[in-house]
Amino acid sequence: MQTIRLTDLIAAIEGTAGPMGDASRSRRPGADPDSAAEHPTASGAVAKESLTRTGDRAAKEGRAPSGQGESLPVPRIVTDSRQVQPGDVFWALRGERLDGHAFVGDAVQRGARVCVVDADRVTECKGPAAEAVLIQVDDTLTALQRLAGWYRCRLATSVIAVTGSVGKTTTREMIQAVLSAGRRVIRSPRNYNNQIGVPLSLLAIEPHHELAVLELAASHSGEIAALAELVRPHVGVVTGVAPDGDSSNPSISGDGRYVAFESSDRK
Known part of the structure; x- marks a missing residue:
């Protein structure tokens, strides 16, 4: 930070x-x-x-x-x-x-x-x-x-948010590996993908970083939308959506529908 x-x-x-x-x-x-x-x-x-x-x-x-x-x-x-x-x-x-x-x-x-x-x-x-x-x-x-929301609004870094029912971390790592070839890129560390980890990931971004690849996950309904509003990504990546019966990802399968990424071009 x-x-x-x-x-x-x-x-x-x-x-x-x-x-x-x-x-x-x-x-x-x-x-x-x-x-x-x-x-x-x-x-x-x-x-x-x-x-x-x-x-x-x-x-x-x-x-x-x-x-x-x-x-x-x-x-x-x-x-x-x-x-x-x-x-x-x-x-x-x-x-x-x-x-x-x-x-x-x-x-x-x-x-x-x-x-x-x-x-x-x-x-x-x-x-x-x-x-x-x-x-x-x-x-x-x-x-x-x-604090993370305040800090996010002051960053010039372009943000890519990755979410989905499966494959989030692998996709995050692949994106970071490809983009790092020519740019200064930071990604979410380890399992920093929830309501605590995402703010800390935002606060870890420094002004010299051109791109940030952040992973978003949910354990309760509505969390993906809230995290996306906090992150305000320029690009949203959805790896896959489980059937509505998958209660382990309520924000993804039941009520989320990834509407959060409709505003992915905002900072």
């Missing part, structure tokens, strides 16, 4: 930083319990308050916790505390078995400068995050999607 400033991050979460993709239809992880750990790097929440050990004003103005007045850069967003490197933003996401809020202290010890947490967990996070900027939001998942 291109380095951004703390003030821009807060504005993007609040929805005051300009146009963004509408991720409001996405949902919390359900059938994908520990998806935050599986995707460790890269209308909804409101950043109601920003807390730092040197006071609210410093954090809201985007200054470093040192209180020296410098603008605080945000180089990388991480959802798995084990992957945190000095200077990272730790984004605490909830899963069915693991809750990122329980690992805020570990993230700060590893060097996280900013932690984004849910409002109903902020009290317990203040102590462990005493050495970092703490941003409170209504819902960390929705806030992540809002």
